[in-house]
Amino acid sequence: MSLAGQYAIVGVGDTKVGRVPEYSKTGLALLAAARAIDDSGLSRDDVDGVLTSQMGGTFIYSLEIATKLGIQPRYTTVMELGGATSVCMAQQAAVAIEAGLANAVLCVHAQKQATEGQRPRHGGALLRGFDEFDRPFGHPGATAVHALAARRHMHLYGSTSEDFARIAVAERLHASLNANAQRREPITLEDHQASRWVIEPFRLLDCCQVSDGAGAFIVTSAKRARNLQKPPVYLLGFSQFHPHRFISDQNADLTSTGAVVSGPRAFAMAGLSPKDVDAAELYDCFTYVVLTELEDYGFCGKGEGREFIKDGRIEIGGSLPVNTHGGLLSQGHVEGMMHVVEAVRQLRGNEVEPARQVEGAKVVLVSGHGGQMSTHGSLILGTERP
């Protein structure tokens, strides 16, 4: 039997995003988790599953989070898929409940990079392959990975820095309407073009924020969700595809993400197509990634992203608003967790600032993308069961 519409997100919570020096990473995670429980209308004791991201945390970190919330879970594990983790946690939660391992699964991610720096997030061993075959050449990590990919896309399809600028400008516009955004001052295409090169072809305004913050959500069955305090947001379709670990893999395609496989499968599960999507919260560690995702999900053909994003199409009020919260580029980098939280709030219809509410949103696509264009998760959320 298909799981389409059988599970729902019933609670979301978050913290301030930006610089939050007053809380530890664990503290932020716990605050977001408690807010998600409160938002759901479930009692703490109803939550019997806990998933967390790795978060550079301690041994069996998901159980530390559970214990500090007073939960003795029937199901818990740490997941590490980089920026795809949150979208994939939602899928894992549904599967665990389907299998009878839990009734309600809390999913949590926290980030503390603005005040603690970027490096300590992973203990040494996790970056071993990178430290041996990339970093010695002066390779700093994610920015270079995605700049290499962007250059290849520019070469094959004629995309330009000016195209990337449209994405930065649209997301900043959305962040300017979001009270909980790290960067709220609007920018223009000219501002983008005048910003300095970081790793060419990326300018400063092609790059995401470095942030503190946390988010959480709770998944339970559609049946249980019916009697809770807020309207359920159903998991209509989901899928994953993880094509390679390193872009130096001989077979790695730098001009597409795992969405070329996971996207069509998620749409098929939901019985929907790209034209049914009212808004898309697309993982956006760098502007270029949004461009290729729009193509990979079939909103336009390969190489047509640069035309697709013109004329305000991806801005609120356009036909496909993208990253209505401002995304990693401007709201802040909570590794994709806030994309899920935002999608749920958009679908509930009365939880975000009216100026950035997508009118009548019924279907929202959320994507997660991690590593060296390595991991990808697709999640289609909606207000109505099929």
Next chain:
Amino acid sequence: MTSTNRPLPKPDEDSDEFWRYCSLHELRMQRCNTCGHFRFRPSVICPNCLSTEASWERLSGTAQIHSFVVVHQQMVVGYDQVPYVIALVDLDEGPRMTTRIVDCEANDLSIGLQVQVTFEDYTDDISLPVFVPSKSRV
């Protein structure tokens, strides 16, 4: 020998042969004895056919630029001389690797350009395979 505080690779059981050959200024990679597939990064098993039998074969050292970027701010310890060029190169024998393109102007580079391996010596045990644009360009 380049004196440096740059991060250097720490070879392990799977990769020490690769780095030992680099220290001799030879670019060698494992070639599967069963299916002929060249593999990189070093591994105990062929990702093409799962055979564990392989030989360290010397490569031509000729490659084409798959993509490249220009680093404009210092982000890695020891890499304070910016700008510099990081690239992915496709070796003629098949494998792709991360490297730097040296002795070049970034403006002269393009995807598809032919490049040739050369080695930067850091310690007695570690030399990094980097690439320069080929002299006889196609």
